[in-house]
Amino acid sequence: MAKKNAGVQVDSDSAYLFSDSGSCDFKMEYKFRLNKLVFICALFVVISMVYFGFFFSDKVCALSNFKSPSCSEVSLRTPTPEHVVKLLSLLSDPFNSKLPNPGLSYDEIIHENFQFDMNAHDVMVFLHIQKTGGTSFGRHLVQDLDLQRPCTCQKKRKRCYCFRPNRNENWLFSRYSIGWKCGLHADWTELSSCVDAELIKNEGDSVKRRYFYISLLREPISRYLSEFRHVQRGATWKNSRHWCGGRVATEQELPKCYPGVVWSDVTFDSFTSCPYNLANNRQTRMMADLALVGCYNTSSYSKEDRDQILLASAKKNLANMAFFALTEYQKIGQYVFEETFNLRFAVTFSQHNSTLSNAVLATLTKDQIEKIRRLNSLDIELYEFAKSLMFSRFNKLQMRDPQFEERWNHLGELPNKTEFNWDDAIDDETTKTTSDT
Ligand SMILES: *[C@@H]1O[C@H](CO)[C@@H](O)[C@H](O)[C@H]1NC(C)=O
Numbered sequence: 001m002a003k004k005n006a007g008v009q010v011d012s013d014s015a016y017l018f019s020d021s022g023s024c025d026f027k028m029e030y031k032f033r034l035n036k037l038v039f040i041c042a043l044f045v046v047i048s049m050v051y052f053g054f055f056f057s058d059k060v061c062a063l064s065n066f067k068s069p070s071c072s073e074v075s076l077r078t079p080t081p082e083h084v085v086k087l088l089s090l091l092s093d094p095f096n097s098k099l100p101n102p103g104l105s106y107d108e109i110i111h112e113n114f115q116f117d118m119n120a121h122d123v124m125v126f127l128h129i130q131k132t133g134g135t136s137f138g139r140h141l142v143q144d145l146d147l148q149r150p151c152t153c154q155k156k157r158k159r160c161y162c163f164r165p166n167r168n169e170n171w172l173f174s175r176y177s178i179g180w181k182c183g184l185h186a187d188w189t190e191l192s193s194c195v196d197a198e199l200i201k202n203e204g205d206s207v208k209r210r211y212f213y214i215s216l217l218r219e220p221i222s223r224y225l226s227e228f229r230h231v232q233r234g235a236t237w238k239n240s241r242h243w244c245g246g247r248v249a250t251e252q253e254l255p256k257c258y259p260g261v262v263w264s265d266v267t268f269d270s271f272t273s274c275p276y277n278l279a280n281n282r283q284t285r286m287m288a289d290l291a292l293v294g295c296y297n298t299s300s301y302s303k304e305d306r307d308q309i310l311l312a313s314a315k316k317n318l319a320n321m322a323f324f325a326l327t328e329y330q331k332i333g334q335y336v337f338e339e340t341f342n343l344r345f346a347v348t349f350s351q352h353n354s355t356l357s358n359a360v361l362a363t364l365t366k367d368q369i370e371k372i373r374r375l376n377s378l379d380i381e382l383y384e385f386a387k388s389l390m391f392s393r394f395n396k397l398q399m400r401d402p403q404f405e406e407r408w409n410h411l412g413e414l415p416n417k418t419e420f421n422w423d424d425a426i427d428d429e430t431t432k433t434t435s436d437t
């Protein structure tokens with residue numbers, strides 16, 4: 001079994017500058033090993049870009065066009081010198097700052113064959129974005145995987161022990177296994193700076209763990225409406241920490257949208273009118289490295305620049321994830337998960353059409369729908385990106401799978417399925433709760 005250090009990527013601060021991401025081959029991406037020589041080269045490139053940016057701004061465009069056509073649709077806008085200068089300061093001393101550790105990339109898993117090894121020190125980390133169907137998926141993870149040593153679940157605690165076959169050590173970092181140890185619905189920024197520390201605290205640091213990040217995205221309009229309805233039912237997620245840059249966001253940085261404890265009487269129009277509403281572009285924000293834009297303090301960049309950086313970072317992080325799926329494509333998600341991790345589910349994921357969101361949608365005017373689109377324009381772009389990336393991964397996995405037809409027609413059917421009976425103790429979204437879905 002191939003072994004590899006988890007901390008292989010230093011690129012999170014810088015690569016989005018150069019990153020093409022998407023369906024492009026990530027072999028070309030910046031797998032900077034922790035290696036000062038490479039860092040110096042990177043610094044040199046950045047400095048040259050600054051130089052060109054200042055003195056030959058046209059040439060920067062030429063540089064940015066120097067990429068294969070298939071990549072251009074997902075590429076970043078040309079960075080302006082101002083961006084570059086700021087990035088330079090972010091980059092200045094990565095060896096002394098605490099780098100986020102987002103784990104192994106999909107490419108490393110597929111092309112370099114770093115299979116998820118439950119017997120070794122591999123940990124799956126579930127980034128659960130609100131209202132993307134993560135509750136059902138999280139339950140599948142703890143109760144439906146065909147494992148040598150299944151998770152043992154306790155109804156009352158809504159918690160399971162998901163241990164490795166040979167020792168009592170967690171292989172799954174998620175709400176139903178470990179809990180919200182890095183904060184309620186922790187985002188990429190929180191998880192990548194916390195998971196390793198948390199596991200070291202609980203299980204020691206005698207081993208180097210490898211992390212496999214997984215997540216779900218959902219069509220942004222439906223997701224937004226679903227969040228709106230959930231807030232009306234009393235959800236606030238006010239215990240989310242919004243940790244970034246070594247501290248939680250202040251109240252000045254994240255002003256509240258409502259005076260009381262809950263926002264349950266909110267109308268659609270006041271929900272969409274609050275500029276601080278975290279529902280707006282939630283998926284992009286939760287997938288991005290917020291440290292790149294000065295966290296929740298929006299004063300370092302213009303809104304436009306901030307948005308572009310967040311989107312680029314979100315795309316990059318998503319593309320690096322070991323696995324992601326889209327709520328609208330459950331079956332593909334199941335197949336891609338099983339193939340990527342070489343694990344099997346004992347159930348078939350079911351496709352719930354979002355009847356609730358559709359019902360809300362039907363009550364809205366054209367203008368209101370247009371407003372949701374505007375408020376979630378980054379998420380809409382991220383979702384389109386995710387969709388083509390998902391199909392590309394799916395097609396590649398399918399092509400290398402000689403048993404595809406058989407597998408596809410019998411997803412979720414194990415040769416000898418053991419009936420596991422852990423029912424609906426974990427309720428989906430019927431109750432008033434601040435921590436659901
Ligand atoms: C954001 O940072 C700037 C500069 O560091 C500071 O002056 C400003 O008060 C901060 N804004 C908020 C809302 O904290």
Ligand SMILES: *[C@@H]1O[C@H](CO)[C@@H](O)[C@H](O)[C@H]1NC(C)=O
Nearest residue numbers: 328349350351352353354355
């Ligand atoms: C969901 O919608 C798709 C397409 O609109 C349809 O084919 C499918 O049967 C629906 N599934 C359920 C469970 O209603």
Ligand SMILES: *[C@@H]1O[C@H](CO)[C@@H](O)[C@H](O)[C@H]1NC(C)=O
Nearest residue numbers: 146413414415416417418419
């Ligand atoms: C699994 O199923 C096969 C046939 O479907 C049967 O022959 C075998 O005994 C089963 N094994 C177990 C452990 O139940």
